[in-house]
Amino acid sequence: LKWCGRENGHTIFYWNLETSIMIKLYGMAQSRSFRCLWALEEAGLAYDYLPVTLRSEPDDPQSARHPDYLRLNSQGKVPTLVNGDLVLTESVAILYYIGRCAPESGLLPNGGMDVYAKLDELAMFVLAELEQPLWSNGKHRFALPEEQRIPQMLDTARFEFDKAVTTLDRLLPDTEFAIGSQFTIVDILLAHTFNWAIRFEFDVPERFAALRH
Numbered sequence: 001l002k003w004c005g006r007e008n009g010h011t012i013f014y015w016n017l018e019t020s021i022m023i024k025l026y027g028m029a030q031s032r033s034f035r036c037l038w039a040l041e042e043a044g045l046a047y048d049y050l051p052v053t054l055r056s057e058p059d060d061p062q063s064a065r066h067p068d069y070l071r072l073n074s075q076g077k078v079p080t081l082v083n084g085d086l087v088l089t090e091s092v093a094i095l096y097y098i099g100r101c102a103p104e105s106g107l108l109p110n111g112g113m114d115v116y117a118k119l120d121e122l123a124m125f126v127l128a129e130l131e132q133p134l135w136s137n138g139k140h141r142f143a144l145p146e147e148q149r150i151p152q153m154l155d156t157a158r159f160e161f162d163k164a165v166t167t168l169d170r171l172l173p174d175t176e177f178a179i180g181s182q183f184t185i186v187d188i189l190l191a192h193t194f195n196w197a198i199r200f201e202f203d204v205p206e207r208f209a210a211l212r213h
Contacts, residue, residue, distance in 0.1 A: 095188065
């Protein structure tokens with residue numbers, strides 16, 4: 001590890017890439033693992049990408065239900081990041097980790113407490129408000145066992161998504177990037193989530209559809 005400095009009163013370290021163990025990212029196309037893959041590319045970190053299949057039999061070595069994978073991610077979901085003894089299974093935690101591993105990438109902004117507070121606010125808003133209706137839609141259309149699906153949830157999910165979009169329109173500044181003048185993990189989260197919404201045929205205002213480009 002190399003010393004990076006102090007941030008909000010905390011000592012921050014990042015990886016010496018010449019000596020660190022190569023990152024492994026387990027994932028699947030069109031899932032939250034894409035946001036982590038995107039961040040790794042932006043950061044310029046060395047990594048291995050290992051594809052995982054969610055609906056295959058447990059004896060398939062690439063199956064999310066294979067015992068070896070379940071030892072890393074007990075829920076049998078993606079993404080999973082492994083670096084030495086470290087295992088992370090939440091996509092936003094992985095984004096923060098990648099940003100700290102490559103501070104020169106700017107994925108986490110070089111700013112004071114107020115800048116980080118806005119980054120945290122937007123990241124948590126995407127998780128708690130913007131993507132949850134999309135996941136509810138997916139769960140009640142195909143992810144849950146059929147007997148657990150509630151068709152009425154599909155209309156509720158669209159109502160909640162529209163409400164979140166209206167709120168985001170007030171939260172997000174009318175600038176090129178979400179945080180200040182640089183591309184950060186929040187831009188990845190927003191672009192990925194709105195791409196998800198468009199794939200699921202939700203109504204997305206042009207302002208937010210354009211974030212994918």
